[in-house]
Amino acid sequence: MDLESYKLKQQNENNQQIAIDFDGVIHTNSKGYHDGTVYDPPFHGTEEALKQLSQKYKIVIFTCKVKPDRPLINGKSGKELIKEWLSKYNLLHYIHETCYIVSGGPSLKNYPPQYLKEKLKDKLVISVKQSFNILKEVVDFHVLNFTNFQPYDYRETDNIVVWEVFEQFHPEMILKNNLKCELMLPVVGNRESDIVKRIVTLGWDIGDISKFKGDKYEDVWQDHFYEDTPDKMAYAPTPMNFHEVNTVVNSTEYLNKWLLSKGVELNIISDRNPAHKSIPRIKL
DSSP, X not given: OOHHHHHHHHHHSOOXXXXXXXXXXXXXXXXXXXXXXXXXXXXXXXXXXHHHHHTTSEEEEEOGGGOTTSOOBTTBOHHHHHHHHHHHTTOGXXXXXXXXXXXXXXXXXXXXXXXXXXXXXXXXXXXEGGGHHHHTTTOSEEEEOSTTBOOOXXXXXXXXXXXXXXSTTHHHHHHHTTOOOSEEEESSOOOOOSSOSEEEEESOOOOOGGGOOSOTTOOBOOOOSSOOOGGGOSBOOOOBOHHHHHHHHHXXXXXXXXXXXXXXXXXXXXXXXXXOTTSOBOOO
């Protein structure tokens, strides 16, 4: 399906959500609660039903298995067990999951930290760099690199820490300094994923173009939600120049087209992000 056909499909179809119970509706559940695991295969016809419904609705799973007060089963939450099961039977890509990517731009100050944590507590949250400091209790993945680096305290959290490495010596720096790291991602290209159908960015402001006065390669320090003078950075305080900011801004039109071609919707929560107008702006 080309991009224009996909847009027309989205405009014409009902974009409402539909909630589907899990046990006894998708999951056969022949033994009831049993030992708390997800032990049975799906009902016959489940994949075809989800496929048909996903063409008209955003499907969400409605189940008490994901209640936060339920005990872990084999060290995993109910949500983790269900996602593994959906993936095993090739059903996960029919389920609507929204990913919130929280960055450190100044627009993040529009929301009190406690309000953000309340809104995001049951969501899939990817925190970028310093935004982790105000949201660590609800963050699933913390993504960082060595630009504008500050140390982080993970002692009371179980977040998955993902390092973006773009220099050959970065992995050695991470290991030698005993920095928490579950994944290292070299910056080499894009990878497709069926995990989410919608991405919402929060605090992603790219940069303030009005700060640049002439030379497109002049380095200018950009604002963040935190106290962010260069002397506050533990390693590699990194300004930006007009060419860099403008390149990112211009790329967002094509990023949005690419995501749409993969069936992923991109939304921005920001009162100042200069990204392309084709990307919808929403409120939290």
